[in-house]
Amino acid sequence: MSNGLKPAEAEQPHRGKASTLTRFALIGVALAAVVGTFAYFGGWFTPNDLTPARFTDAFEHVDGAHSGVRRNHAKGVGVSGFFESNGNGVRLSKALVFQAGRVSVIGRFSLSGGQPYVADMPDTVRGLALQFSLPDGELWRTAMINLPVVPVSTPEAFYEQLIASKPDPSTGKPDPAKMKAFLARHPETVQALRVIKSQAVSSGFDNSTFHSLNAFRFINSAGDFIPVRWLMTPMQPFEAASTASAPQDKNYLFDALIAQIHRQPLRWHLMVIIGQPGDPTNDATIAWPEGREKVDVGTLTLDRVESDETSAATDINFDPLVLPAGIAPSDDPLLSARSAVYSQSFTRRAGETKQPSAITPADVRKGE
Amino acid sequence: MSSKSRQFTALSRLLHWTMAAMVLTMLCIGVTMVVSLANYHVLVSIHRPLGIAILILVVVRFVNRLWNPPPPFPATMSRAEGLAATASELTMYGLMFALPLVGWGMLSAAHYPIVVYGSLQLPFILPHNVMLYAALRKAHTFLAYFFFLMFIAHFGAILFHTLIVRDGILKRMAPWNIRQ
Numbered sequence: 001m002s003n004g005l006k007p008a009e010a011e012q013p014h015r016g017k018a019s020t021l022t023r024f025a026l027i028g029v030a031l032a033a034v035v036g037t038f039a040y041f042g043g044w045f046t047p048n049d050l051t052p053a054r055f056t057d058a059f060e061h062v063d064g065a066h067s068g069v070r071r072n073h074a075k076g077v078g079v080s081g082f083f084e085s086n087g088n089g090v091r092l093s094k095a096l097v098f099q100a101g102r103v104s105v106i107g108r109f110s111l112s113g114g115q116p117y118v119a120d121m122p123d124t125v126r127g128l129a130l131q132f133s134l135p136d137g138e139l140w141r142t143a144m145i146n147l148p149v150v151p152v153s154t155p156e157a158f159y160e161q162l163i164a165s166k167p168d169p170s171t172g173k174p175d176p177a178k179m180k181a182f183l184a185r186h187p188e189t190v191q192a193l194r195v196i197k198s199q200a201v202s203s204g205f206d207n208s209t210f211h212s213l214n215a216f217r218f219i220n221s222a223g224d225f226i227p228v229r230w231l232m233t234p235m236q237p238f239e240a241a242s243t244a245s246a247p248q249d250k251n252y253l254f255d256a257l258i259a260q261i262h263r264q265p266l267r268w269h270l271m272v273i274i275g276q277p278g279d280p281t282n283d284a285t286i287a288w289p290e291g292r293e294k295v296d297v298g299t300l301t302l303d304r305v306e307s308d309e310t311s312a313a314t315d316i317n318f319d320p321l322v323l324p325a326g327i328a329p330s331d332d333p334l335l336s337a338r339s340a341v342y343s344q345s346f347t348r349r350a351g352e353t354k355q356p357s358a359i360t361p362a363d364v365r366k367g368e
Numbered sequence: 369m370s371s372k373s374r375q376f377t378a379l380s381r382l383l384h385w386t387m388a389a390m391v392l393t394m395l396c397i398g399v400t401m402v403v404s405l406a407n408y409h410v411l412v413s414i415h416r417p418l419g420i421a422i423l424i425l426v427v428v429r430f431v432n433r434l435w436n437p438p439p440p441f442p443a444t445m446s447r448a449e450g451l452a453a454t455a456s457e458l459t460m461y462g463l464m465f466a467l468p469l470v471g472w473g474m475l476s477a478a479h480y481p482i483v484v485y486g487s488l489q490l491p492f493i494l495p496h497n498v499m500l501y502a503a504l505r506k507a508h509t510f511l512a513y514f515f516f517l518m519f520i521a522h523f524g525a526i527l528f529h530t531l532i533v534r535d536g537i538l539k540r541m542a543p544w545n546i547r548q
Contacts, residue, residue, distance in 0.1 A: 023531040031524055038516060042399035051403040096487075137489065139481050155405045315498045316479060321409050325487035333406060340401075340408035350478070351502030 050159055052344035055337075058159055059345070062166045063114030068354035069308075071345040073127045073143075075118055076110030077254055077359050078311020081265065081302040083132055089297035092226055092272060093218035095326030096134045098297055104133050105300065108313040109205045109257060112145065117358045120253040122201055122241035128210040128232065129318035130300070138324040141316070143338075144210035144232060148199055150284035151192045155337035161189070192285040203239040205257045206266050214320065214338075215281035215330040218272070227275030227330060229288065232268035232300060236260075254359045255366075258305050262368050265303035269296050281330040307364045308357035317346035375539065375546050377436045383429045384541055390422055391464065391515070398512055416471075417484050423468035430461055444535040456522060463515045470511060474504035 043049055059071040066074060083105050089098030097103055111118065112125035125145050132140040152158045164182040165174045183190050202208045210232040218226040249255060260266060274293040280286050308314045321329055321339040329335045376384070394415065401411035438457075441450045475482050476492035478501040483489045494500060529537040539546045 020532065027524065027527040027531060030527055031520060034520065034523065038396065038399060041396045043403040049403070050405060052405060052408070053403070055405070136487060137491075138487055139479075312496070315496055319480075322481060329409060336407065336409040337405040339412075340405050343408075346478070346498075347502065347505055350498035350505070 050156060052340040055155070055159060055341045056344045056348065058162045059114050062162055065348075066114065066116050066355070068349050068352040069114075069116045070110075070349060071114050073108075073110035073112055073129075074114045074116040075254075075358050076108045076127070076308060077257065077364065078106070078108050078306040078308060078313035079261070079302045080104070080106045080304045080306070080311075080313075081300065083270065083298055083300050085298035086296070088295050089218075089272060090220075092220055092228070092274070092295065092297075093326040094221045095140065095218075095324045096136060096138065097132050097140055097324060098326075101135075103135065105302070106131050106133075106311075106313050106316070107302065108308075108311070108316075108318070109254070111253070116355070119250040120247065122203075122247075126205055126208050126210075126253070128205075128208075129313070129316075131313070131316055131318065131322075134324055139322055140324045140327065141318050141320065141322040142212060142230075143318040143320050143342075144212055146202075146208040146210055147196050147213070148211055149192045149195050149287050150213050150334065151189045151196065152186070152334075153188055153283045153285045154333055155341075157186055157189070158334070158337070160185075188283070188285045195287055200238075201241040202234075203241050203256075204253055204260070206260050207234045207236040207238050209233050210268070212320075213284050214332045214335050215275060215279075215284075216323075217281075217328045217330055219326050219328060225328075227279060227281050229273045229275070231271050231273070233271055235267040235269065235299075251359060251363070255363070258359075258364055258366065261302065261305045265301045267302075268300040270298050270300055271295065272297050282332045284332055284334055305364055307359050307361040309354075310361055315350075317342050319343065319346075374439050376438060376541055377432075378545070379432060380429075380436055380438070381541055381543055383425065383432060385543055387422065387425055387429065387464065390418060390425070392519070394418055394422065395512060395516055395519070413483075416475075416482055419468040419471050420482075420484060420490065422464055423472075426461060426464040426468075430465075433461075439540055442529070442535040442537050444529070444533050453525070456518060456525075460515070460518050460522070463511060463518065467508065467511050467515060470504050470508045474501050474508055477501035477504060 039045065043051060056071050063071075063074070065071075070076075081104075082102050083097065084102045085098050085100055087098070087100035089095075090100075092098070107128060107130040110127040110129070111120065112127060118124075125147060127143065127145050129143040130141065134140065152161055161182055164178040167173055168175045212230045215227055215229050218228050220226065257266075272295045273288060274295065275281060275288055276292065279288045279292070306313075319339050319342045321335060323329070375381075397411050397415050397418070401408055401415060404411060441453060445453070472482065472490060473494050476494040477497050479492065479496045481489050526538060529535055
């Protein structure tokens with residue numbers, strides 16, 4: 001063709017009506033295919049799939065949607081301090097945080113559940129979330145709890161357990177039949193709960209051990225991938241939680257933490273557990289065997305406490321997959337799901353009106 | 369390129385098709401990752417650097433467009449149609465610029481590190497402010513859906529010209545050289 005842009009009409013004067021209709025139909029099919037593909041990727045044809053939004057809805061379903069606060073670990077206080085690395089972690093990971101020296105840390109102690117004004121109870125799961133600020137501007141965030149293992153191994157099981165744990169409005173407690181049915185379907189949860197219950201609960205945040213729970217991979221400068229878990233072991237002496245009747249002070253755990261930090265900085269050892277071939281990295285319900293090498297890579301010192309209303313930690317999403325070079329996710333399916341759901345929860349609360357925290361700035365100043 | 373050429377320059381065409389693939393991939397990843405648990409992290413880890421690449425390339429492309437103006441529209445198009453086509457092209461240029469920039473801004477406002485590769489990351493361009501994050505996050509979604517609609521209109525218009533008007537408009541942007 002000499003002129004690619006000449007209208008085709010002149011060349012094909014006999015093109016019929018039917019042919020034109022077919023061509024219009026073709027355009028329609030092509031456009032519908034594009035829209036359909038896009039809708040397919042967006043999950044429009046699979047509305048029953050578990051998504052970050054449905055997961056976050058489940059937290060709101062169980063504990064209510066409280067404006068401006070985290071959908072889980074709603075009650076908490078901000079803390080800050082520093083991590084002093086002793087250099088022992090350098091052979092395990094090239095992450096700058098492990099080179100001997102000090103990096104600043106900001107974090108948050110919390111209680112699990114989505115109720116921001118819930119009363120402190122000894123056996124409520126305690127959380128410690130941390131952000132390490134590395135010298136080159138990289139960030140490392142880790143969200144840990146005081147359980148040695150996670151009761152579930154998949155996001156789907158977590159969701160099921162969450163729904164089963166919704167308190168019955170008449171009794172204020174979860175329906176035992178629903179929990180029983182859940183446990184019958186999940187023997188791994190029964191096993192994990194046995195491990196969890198075998199460990200004595202400590203008296204406070206200060207003497208709790210906090211676990212990474214999920215496995216990660218460390219990458220050292222030689223390029224070796226090393227399966228790891230980590231934990232923060234307290235330098236404050238263990239004392240068992242009181243088994244007496246429910247504490248009178250609604251905030252007794254946080255009040256004690258505030259008083260302790262005002263008295264002296266609280267410290268933990270960061271212990272890295274080295275996995276051996278065969279240790280499961282994709283199942284957080286299973287603890288690795290006793291006797292795995294544990295490397296003490298440094299000391300965390302927390303010397304400042306703040307109300308959620310003033311702490312910079314309030315505006316941080318402690319996404320466990322915010323990792324520096326030298327630390328990478330494992331194949332644990334909970335990790336990507338945590339990242340996705342934390343992000344959804346963060347996005348929702350970010351745009352909402354903030355409300356006063358259970359632990360106010362005045363509470364934090366007590367005993368200063 | 370001769371002044372009478374009816375085809376975009378080879379560089380313009382390369383940029384067009386490369387970015388078309390990148391943008392479509394980006395839109396699909398975006399709409400997939402927000403509903404995904406298992407693949408969320410992997411998809412986000414592609415989404416961010418790919419967005420940065422688009423932001424860089426669109427600047428190159430805009431400069432290239434000023435340097436090498438597009439060939440004329442086919443004679444089958446009225447002046448109004450030509451203006452509408454040019455407006456839609458410039459809108460898509462604007463979206464290719466605004467979407468990654470809003471993404472960068474919203475991650476900055478939330479203090480999410482934007483890792484390019486390894487320990488290399490982008491600086492924060494906005495202060496840590498979650499309300500600002502929430503607004504930009506909404507804008508990001510809105511602009512992405514708007515971009516998808518623009519793409520549908522663009523694709524539909526090309527199909528209409530190619531199959532119904534049959535004015536060979538696609539040859540302007542054909543990846544191969546058309547003899548004039």
